[in-house]
Amino acid sequence: MRLQRFSCVVLFVLATVLSIAAEPVSDLRPTNYVNDFAGVLDASTQATLNNVAKQIDEKAKAQIAVVTVKSTDGEDITAYAVALYQKWGIGKKGSDRGVLILLAVQDHKYWTTVGYGLEPILPDGKVGGFGREAVPLLRSSDYAGAVSLMTLRVANVIAQDAGITLEGAEVPEQREPLSSPSGPMGIVAMVALIVVVLLILRAFSKRGGGGRGGGAGSGFMSGLLWSILFNSLNSRGGGSGGSSWGGGSSWGGGGFGGGGGGFGGFGGGSTGGGGAGGSW
Numbered sequence: 001m002r003l004q005r006f007s008c009v010v011l012f013v014l015a016t017v018l019s020i021a022a023e024p025v026s027d028l029r030p031t032n033y034v035n036d037f038a039g040v041l042d043a044s045t046q047a048t049l050n051n052v053a054k055q056i057d058e059k060a061k062a063q064i065a066v067v068t069v070k071s072t073d074g075e076d077i078t079a080y081a082v083a084l085y086q087k088w089g090i091g092k093k094g095s096d097r098g099v100l101i102l103l104a105v106q107d108h109k110y111w112t113t114v115g116y117g118l119e120p121i122l123p124d125g126k127v128g129g130f131g132r133e134a135v136p137l138l139r140s141s142d143y144a145g146a147v148s149l150m151t152l153r154v155a156n157v158i159a160q161d162a163g164i165t166l167e168g169a170e171v172p173e174q175r176e177p178l179s180s181p182s183g184p185m186g187i188v189a190m191v192a193l194i195v196v197v198l199l200i201l202r203a204f205s206k207r208g209g210g211g212r213g214g215g216a217g218s219g220f221m222s223g224l225l226w227s228i229l230f231n232s233l234n235s236r237g238g239g240s241g242g243s244s245w246g247g248g249s250s251w252g253g254g255g256f257g258g259g260g261g262g263f264g265g266f267g268g269g270s271t272g273g274g275g276a277g278g279s280w
Helices: 003-020 043-059 077-088 123-141 144-162 183-207 212-236
Strands: 033-035 061-071 097-103 109-114 239-242 275-279
Touching: 033 043, 033 077, 043 061, 043 097, 061 144, 077 097, 077 109, 077 123, 077 275, 097 144, 109 123, 109 144, 123 144
Parallel strands: 033 061, 061 097
Antiparallel strands: 097 109, 109 275, 239 275
C-alpha cells in the first residue's frame, strides 16, 4: 500500500514537472514583440530587440515576434510555430508582413516562420542561413546573442526593402566559433573516429564469443558505441533547410491588444507556413 502511494506521488511530481517545462500554444499570450517564456534573455537584450521591432512596425509596417519557450512538449517545432503565428496573428491583416522567430531551449531547436507578405524578401534559404549562422552561439548557450543575431538580420532585410534606417540594429561582428571542426580536417577526424569505433567493436566481439553473458555484454557495448558515434555526427549538422507548406493552406490569426510599453498587439496576419529552422 505504501509502495502504491509512493508511486502515485512520484507520477504526480513527474507530471507536474513536465507540465511546467512545456508551454502549450494555447497558454501563450504576447506582452511585447519579444516574449521570453523560457527566461533566457536578459533585460537589455529584450529592450534592444523590442525597440528594433517597434521601429519595424511603425516605419516598415511589418511585425517581428520573438519567442523563447522551454519546450514544445514533443510537438514538431514547425507545426508549433505556425500554430503560434496563427493564434497571435503576427503582421497586419491583408498585408501579412510578419515574422516569428521561435527558440525551444530544452529541445535545442529553432524555427523562423514568415508571413505571406514578406516571403519574397525572406525566402526559406535566407532565413535558414540566419539560423545556421546563430548555431555556434546556441551551442555555447549564448541564447541572447543567437536570438539577437537572427532578429537583427531579419530586421535589416525588412528595413532595406522598405528604404528606412533603423537605430540600434547593428549586427555584432561574429567571432570565429570554437565548435566542431569542418572541412577536410573535420572529415579526417570523423573517419578516424569511425575507425576507432570499429576496432573497439572488433576487440569486444572476440572477447564476447565464449558465452551468453559475453555476447550480451558485447551487444550492449556495440549499441552504446554506435549511439555515441551517431550523436557525434548529428551534433555537427547545424541547421536544416526550410519547409514550405503548400496546397493553398492559409493560417490566419486573430490578433489582439497586448501589454504596455507601446506594444499594441499584433494585427491578424497570415502565413502559408514558409520558413526554416534546425537544431543545435
